[in-house]
Amino acid sequence: MKLYNKIKRKPEDFIVEEIPVLKPEKDGKYWLVKLKKSNVSTLEALRVISRLLKIPLKKVGFAGLKDRYAITEQYLTIPVDYGIEKKCFKLVNNRWIETESVNFEKEMGFCLEPSGKVNRPLTLGDLKGNRFTLTVRNFEKNLRERFYRNLEIVRKYGFPNYFGEQRFGSVKSRDDFVLRYLLKGDFDGALRSYFFGKSTVDYWGDWRKLYKTLSPALEEYEKDLIKGLMRGLTAEKAFRILPKNVRLMFNFAFQSFLWNEYLREYIEAKYPFERVPFINNWKLSFYLEVYDVNYLKELLIPYTGHQFQPEDKLLKKIIKKIQKKYGIEIST
DSSP states (O other): OOGGGSBSSSGGGEEEEEEESSOOBSSOSEEEEEEEEESOOHHHHHHHHHHHHTOOGGGOEESOOOOSSSEEEEEEEEETTSOOOOEEEEEETTEEEEESOOOTTTSOEEEEEEEEEESSOOOTTOEEEEEEEEOBOSOOHHHHHHHHHHHHHHHHHOOOOOOOGGGGTTOOTTTOOHHHHHHTTOHHHHHHHHHHTTOOOTTTTOHHHHHHHHGGGOOHHHHHHHHHHHHTOOHHHHHTTSOHHHHHHHHHHHHHHHHHHHHHHHHHHHSOEEEEEOGGGOEEEEESOOSOHHHHHHOOOOOSOSSSOOSOHHHHHHHHHHHHHTTOOOOO
16 A cells, blocks of 8 residues: 555544744734634635624635645634634534534534734735644555655755645646636636536536526535526626635636646756656656755745746746646736
């Protein structure tokens, strides 16, 4: 059995603690709220909070997404206009209910706990870092040898810091990005991708049937989106019914995918490497030896936009190649 089948076997095998950038105080315009969850994605928890506590999703600030299949702690900001107290919720018979506590090792749920107040909302990327605790099970001798060999490589050369799977929660149906349709101005395609990924749907355009079919599993804002289509809204106007922080995730998913591709191609072009499987049949590559480690440590790979142009000629060539492959054109 391969190593990636031996990690994250249980939620408690992967513990993530967010290191906040904001310090709680007695007074402020926003509550700073700790969100502890297990077996729930950040976005799903936020949607439940929004629905059950009657807080508009756009009013909830957060610094980043945390893994679903894990026990994670992160922070939210919520305007003080909304009363916040310690609350827990868990999923029982496909329904979210309020409960006194959650057994994070066995139950699917989350808890909210206010830790004070701050004067500004959290925004994406607004954190010092994350602290990880990882448990590996059934660690046989051959895997221990491989582990320590790879650990020595990390000690000598560092670790390629790819974006992890939680960045791609909005990628439905494997390898389909909503943003790719938006870049072409194809809002109808973006909506189809959002609801069905690359799957074909013979009743697309029959909004009443779409609503009837999907509504039991939809969030309220998704229902509002389809109702808008039923009223005759254009695909573009209906798409904008999605909360801003949800729409931002489409951008971040595609941009993060491109960044991973830049790094993977750069490693493969310069160093001995090993390619390993990732989600959606994608691949990540890790170097086995680095002959210019100090140079690599200082290498800056642009995340998005074209204002920052790297000096590394190979990196420039790779970025141009990847952008061409995925139909990215620089506007003038």
